[in-house]
Structure formats: structure tokens, C-alpha cells
Amino acid sequence: MTERISAVVNGRPVEASVAAHELLIDFLREELGLTSVKQSCEVEVCGTCTVLVDGAPVSSCCFLACDIDGRRVETIEGLAGTPFHQAAVEAFMRHAAVQCGFCSAGMILTAKALADRGLEPSQDQVSRAMSGNLCRCTGYRSILDAITSILQASGEGALT
Numbered sequence: 063m064t065e066r067i068s069a070v071v072n073g074r075p076v077e078a079s080v081a082a083h084e085l086l087i088d089f090l091r092e093e094l095g096l097t098s099v100k101q102s103c104e105v106e107v108c109g110t111c112t113v114l115v116d117g118a119p120v121s122s123c124c125f126l127a128c129d130i131d132g133r134r135v136e137t138i139e140g141l142a143g144t145p146f147h148q149a150a151v152e153a154f155m156r157h158a159a160v161q162c163g164f165c166s167a168g169m170i171l172t173a174k175a176l177a178d179r180g181l182e183p184s185q186d187q188v189s190r191a192m193s194g195n196l197c198r199c200t201g202y203r204s205i206l207d208a209i210t211s212i213l214q215a216s217g218e219g220a221l222t
């Protein structure tokens with residue numbers, strides 16, 4: 063059984079037929095070629111497959127593609143070239159918050175959702191908010207420092 067969906071993905075309208083059981087990660091990667099969305103744990107615990115749906119971070123490995131009908135989806139490709147993305151790249155480099163980069167897209171998208179919510183950029187708040195994103199090779203201190211600096215810049219209006 064297939065369903066017809068209409069959504070906005072990275073600012074572009076998308077219409078497609080998807081199987082009722084098709085996962086969002088598979089639709090984004092296989093149908094739309096958005097390969098920044100990585101598959102890892104497949105049980106919604108690592109955050110590597112994080113995308114934003116209507117501005118909220120979701121694990122695309124456990125989210126049905128048919129559930130994006132009428133909604134907005136954003137992947138890291140959709141942030142490319144924006145002031146937020148540039149600030150995130152610079153902060154991750156400045157704080158040595160990336161090694162292999164496998165988890166970075168999910169981390170940056172989660173940070174974007176936090177910035178859009180106007181989260182207070184304290185280390186404690188950031189740590190709690192990022193608890194669903196795992197990194198297997200970088201110490202979390204550098205990631206938390208990078209994200210805190212992004213949120214501070216965002217809160218000061220530097221990323222608008």
C-alpha cells in the first residue's frame with residue numbers, strides 16, 4: 063500500500079508516493095539523495111539520523127515517511143550556506159569538536175532546533191538537550207563547547 067505525500071524538504075516542494083511502512087531515512091537517502099542522513103543504531107538512540115520536522119529534531123530511522131505529509135523537513139544539506147551552518151562549522155573546528163564527522167550533521171541540526179527555540183546556552187542546558195546525540199570518537203566537552211558558542215552567537219542575533 064502506498065500513500066501520496068506532499069512536503070517541503072530543504073525549502074523545496076516534494077511530492078512522492080511512499081510505502082506506508084517506508085522510513086523517513088530511506089526516503090531521504092534513496093529517493094531524494096540526501097546522504098548526510100546517516101543510518102547507525104536503527105533504534106532511535108544515537109542521533110546520527112536526526113533531521114528537523116517542522117523545526118523539531120526527530121530520528122528519521124524510526125519516523126515514517128508518510129508522516130511528513132504537509133510538513134517541512136530540513137537536513138544538513140538544507141542548512142548549507144546559511145549563517146547558522148557557517149557558524150556551526152567554524153565552532154566545531156575552533157573547539158576541535160569533530161574527528162570522523164559521522165555524527166556532526168545530527169548534532170548541528172539538534173543545535174539548530176535549540177537555537178530556534180531560544181534555549182539558554184548554559185553548559186547544563188546544552189548537555190541535557192544534546193543527550194540524544196552520541197559521538198563515538200570525540201570527547202563531549204569539545205562538542206558542548208562548540209554548541210554553546212553557536213547558541214550564544216545565535217542569541218546575540220549574530221546568525222540572522
